[in-house]
Amino acid sequence: MSPRLAGLASVLAIVLISSAAVVLDGALEDCLPVALQLSSSTEKASGNPDAPKAMDLIVIDYNGARREFDLGGRKGCATLSLSSVTSGTAERGLSSSDWTAVTGEQSKPHVWLPTSSAWVSLWQHEKPGTAPVADDFESLAQSPLVLAMPRSKAGRFKEGLADADLSFNWSVLGQLLQDGKPSQWGQPGLLSHGSPQWKAFSLRKDDPVESTSGLFALIAVAKAATGMRVTAAELPEYLRRIERLVPNDINPDGTQMMRDLRYEARCGSPDWGDRTSAVIVQESLMYQYDADSLGGSPKSSTPCPAGGSGGGEPDDLVPIYSTTNWVMDHPFVPLPGLTAEQRAAADDFLAFLRSRTAQQRLADSGLRDKDGKRFPESGLTELNDRMGDERVVLPESVTAPPGLAVQGPEIAAIRDRWLASRKPVHLMVLIDESGTMARDGSVAGKNRIDEVRSALHRAQAWLGRNDEFAIVGFAAKSRRNGGTIGPDKRDLCKNVCVDPVRWEGFEEDRFKSAVDNLRVRKAANDTPLFQAIMGAQQQVAQRKAAAGRAGADDIYAVVVMTDGVDDYWGQSADEVLNNPREDIRSIPVYPVCFGITDREAEPLDRILKATTGLDSLSVDVAGTKGSLSGAFVSAFSNAVRSSY
Structure with missing residues (x-):
C-alpha cells in the first residue's frame, strides 16, 4: 500500500461514521442535510477501513470538504455512504424487488457506480420498467x-x-x-x-x-x-x-x-x-x-x-x-426515484468527481481518464516507467x-448461449436448520437463517433453465438431548433430512419459494452434519442412476452449509470418505462454513478435497458481513464450472 493510502486508511471508519456531524458543524449548521447512498463496483471500493480503494477515499474527501449546493434558495449539504458490490450482483439487486436479499447490503443506493454501462443496458433490456431511462451516462474513468x-x-x-x-x-x-x-x-x-x-x-x-x-x-x-x-x-x-x-x-x-x-x-x-x-x-x-x-x-x-x-x-x-x-467506461448512474434534494446532492458529488483530487484517486487505482488516456506521473504511467521494457x-x-x-x-x-454451453447441473442444496441458526448473523437485523436465504437468492444466478435443484434442510435430536433414533444405513437421509427431497427444474420463482421455506428447527435442534451429507450424496446418486445413459455426462453435486460441528451419534468425516458405496462417496460436496473455526472446519476441508480435488474452502470465523453470500456464490460457481 502506498504511503498516501496508508495514511488515510486509519481514519476511514471514523470519517464515515462521523460524517453527519461534520456537515452539521460550524459554517454548515444552517444547511439542509441530504443522505446519499452509493454502491460501487469492487475494483473501486473495498469497504475495508484497513485497505481503502479509490472510491472509499473519495467519499472521505467529499465528506470532509464540507461542500454546499443550492436547493432552490436554500443551502444543501450531503453525507455520503458507500457499499462495495460487484456490478453483476448490483444489477440483479437493483432490478429485483429486494436489494438486500440479493446483495446482502441494507441500504439501496441512490447512485450506482458500476464498472460498465453494459450492466445498465442489460437491466434496461430485462426489466425496462425499473431501469434508468437514459442511454448515456457520464464516464468517470476508463x-x-x-x-x-x-x-x-x-x-x-x-x-x-x-x-x-x-x-x-x-x-x-x-x-x-x-x-x-x-x-x-x-x-x-x-x-x-x-x-x-x-x-x-x-x-x-x-x-x-x-x-x-x-x-x-x-x-x-x-x-x-x-x-x-x-x-x-x-x-x-x-x-x-x-x-x-x-x-x-x-x-x-x-x-x-x-x-x-x-x-x-x-x-x-x-x-x-x-x-x-x-x-x-x-x-x-x-x-x-x-x-x-x-x-x-x-x-x-x-x-x-x-x-x-x-x-x-x-x-x-x-x-x-x-x-x-x-x-x-465506469459510469456515474443516478437511479430512478431520487428526490429533488437527492438529485442535487448527486450532481454535486459528480462535480466533485471531476475535481483534481478525485481524479488523482482514480489514477492511483490504475484507471485511465474518461478519454482513455493515462494520467501523467502516477498510476499506469508510474507502472509503465517502472517496467522499462518496450x-x-x-x-x-x-x-x-x-x-x-x-x-x-x-x-x-x-450470456444465454454461454449458459447453454455447459452440461446440465443437478444440485442438491443442503442447509443446516439446527438451533444455532437462530443466532444473530453478520448483517444487522438478520439471524443466520435469514442471511442464508439472502445468500441463496444471490447464488441462484449460476443456475439455468437446463438445470434442476433440490433444497433440503437438516437437523436432528441427538442422544445427548433425548433423541433415540440413530443413523439408518438403508436410507441415509431418514431422521436427519427434515424436508422432503423434491427435484425441480430451475426457475427463479420455484427456487425462491423453496428458499423461503427454510426455517430453524426448535424441537430437533442438533447438527447431524455427516449423516446429512451422506444422505444428500445418496439422493444425488439415485438421481444420477435414474437418468441413465441420457444424463450420464451431466453434473451431479451437493452444496452443504453449516454453522456448527456434528453433534449427532458421534459420526465423523471418515464415514463420508469411507462410504463402501463408491457411487455415493464420489458425489462432489462443496461446503460453506459460517462462524466456525479453522479447526472445526477441517473435516469439511477433507471432504471438499476428496470429492472435488479443490482446495478453496471458505471458512469465516468471525461471521464477517457479506462473507456468507460470497461463500455461497463461490460454492455454486465452482459446482457449475465443473460442467464445462
Missing part, C-alpha cells in the same frame, strides 16, 4: 480488457505470435486449444517459445454473471468467434472449449480472484505456474495486482502455509492488448473502435 501474463511468460508468448505473423486479438484464444484441450507450452504453434515445464496453457478469468471483466471476456470471445465464421449453433460448443482453459476454483468476483492469485504467487503455491498462464482482466485490476493495492483481502495478510515458499514479491503481470479494444509498454491512450459497443439484447443473447 479501463480496457487485457490479457495479463506473468512477465516470465509474456515475452515468450509474444515471440510465438511474431513467428506466426499475428497480432493479438481475442480469436487467438481459440488457437490455444488442440483437439478441444489446452495446448502445451513448448509444443509447435503459438506456445512454441514456452518452457515445457509450464505444461498446459491455463487461463484465469472471473465470472460473467458476477463481474465485468468476465462479461467483457465472454462478449469479446463470442464476437471474435462470429468473425471467425462460427455459427450461432456452433457458438455454445466453442465457448465450452474456451472455458476448458479455466480452472474450476476461480472466485467469480474479479477483485477477489486477483487477491487469491497474488496470494498463491506470493506464497509459492506448488501449482501456481501450471495454473496461471494468463488472466483476462481489466487493466486497472492488473495494475492493482502489481502495486499490491487490491485491498480488502483476508488472504493478503494471511501467513503463507507450511510448505509455501513465501519468497517475496510475485512476478509482475504485464498486459497484452487486443487489436480490438473492449473498454469499460515489449510491455502501456499505451498512452486506449479507446474502443467506433460502433463496438453491444446493447442489452445482444448481451443477454451471448
Whole structure:
C-alpha cells in the first residue's frame, strides 16, 4: 500500500461514521442535510477501513470538504455512504424487488457506480420498467480488457505470435486449444517459445454473471468467434472449449480472484505456474495486482502455509492488448426515484468527481481518464516507467473502435448461449436448520437463517433453465438431548433430512419459494452434519442412476452449509470418505462454513478435497458481513464450472 493510502486508511471508519456531524458543524449548521447512498463496483471500493480503494477515499474527501449546493434558495449539504458490490450482483439487486436479499447490503443506493454501462443496458433490456431511462451516462474513468501474463511468460508468448505473423486479438484464444484441450507450452504453434515445464496453457478469468471483466471476456470471445465464421449453433460448443482453459476454483468476483492469485504467487503455491498462464482482466485490476493495492483481502495478510515458499514479491503481470479494444467506461448512474434534494446532492458529488483530487484517486487505482488516456506521473504511467521494457509498454491512450459497443439484447443473447454451453447441473442444496441458526448473523437485523436465504437468492444466478435443484434442510435430536433414533444405513437421509427431497427444474420463482421455506428447527435442534451429507450424496446418486445413459455426462453435486460441528451419534468425516458405496462417496460436496473455526472446519476441508480435488474452502470465523453470500456464490460457481 502506498504511503498516501496508508495514511488515510486509519481514519476511514471514523470519517464515515462521523460524517453527519461534520456537515452539521460550524459554517454548515444552517444547511439542509441530504443522505446519499452509493454502491460501487469492487475494483473501486473495498469497504475495508484497513485497505481503502479509490472510491472509499473519495467519499472521505467529499465528506470532509464540507461542500454546499443550492436547493432552490436554500443551502444543501450531503453525507455520503458507500457499499462495495460487484456490478453483476448490483444489477440483479437493483432490478429485483429486494436489494438486500440479493446483495446482502441494507441500504439501496441512490447512485450506482458500476464498472460498465453494459450492466445498465442489460437491466434496461430485462426489466425496462425499473431501469434508468437514459442511454448515456457520464464516464468517470476508463479501463480496457487485457490479457495479463506473468512477465516470465509474456515475452515468450509474444515471440510465438511474431513467428506466426499475428497480432493479438481475442480469436487467438481459440488457437490455444488442440483437439478441444489446452495446448502445451513448448509444443509447435503459438506456445512454441514456452518452457515445457509450464505444461498446459491455463487461463484465469472471473465470472460473467458476477463481474465485468468476465462479461467483457465472454462478449469479446463470442464476437471474435462470429468473425471467425462460427455459427450461432456452433457458438455454445466453442465457448465450452474456451472455458476448458479455466480452472474450476476461480472466485467469480474479479477483485477477489486477483487477491487469491497474488496470494498463491506470493506464497509459492506448488501449482501456481501450471495454473496461471494468463488472466483476462481489466487493466486497472492488473495494475492493482502489481502495486499490491487490491485491498480488502483476508488472504493478503494471511501467513503463507507450511510448505509455501513465501519468497517475496510475485512476478509482475504485464498486459497484452487486443487489436480490438473492449473498454469499460465506469459510469456515474443516478437511479430512478431520487428526490429533488437527492438529485442535487448527486450532481454535486459528480462535480466533485471531476475535481483534481478525485481524479488523482482514480489514477492511483490504475484507471485511465474518461478519454482513455493515462494520467501523467502516477498510476499506469508510474507502472509503465517502472517496467522499462518496450515489449510491455502501456499505451498512452486506449479507446474502443467506433460502433463496438453491444446493447442489452445482444448481451443477454451471448450470456444465454454461454449458459447453454455447459452440461446440465443437478444440485442438491443442503442447509443446516439446527438451533444455532437462530443466532444473530453478520448483517444487522438478520439471524443466520435469514442471511442464508439472502445468500441463496444471490447464488441462484449460476443456475439455468437446463438445470434442476433440490433444497433440503437438516437437523436432528441427538442422544445427548433425548433423541433415540440413530443413523439408518438403508436410507441415509431418514431422521436427519427434515424436508422432503423434491427435484425441480430451475426457475427463479420455484427456487425462491423453496428458499423461503427454510426455517430453524426448535424441537430437533442438533447438527447431524455427516449423516446429512451422506444422505444428500445418496439422493444425488439415485438421481444420477435414474437418468441413465441420457444424463450420464451431466453434473451431479451437493452444496452443504453449516454453522456448527456434528453433534449427532458421534459420526465423523471418515464415514463420508469411507462410504463402501463408491457411487455415493464420489458425489462432489462443496461446503460453506459460517462462524466456525479453522479447526472445526477441517473435516469439511477433507471432504471438499476428496470429492472435488479443490482446495478453496471458505471458512469465516468471525461471521464477517457479506462473507456468507460470497461463500455461497463461490460454492455454486465452482459446482457449475465443473460442467464445462
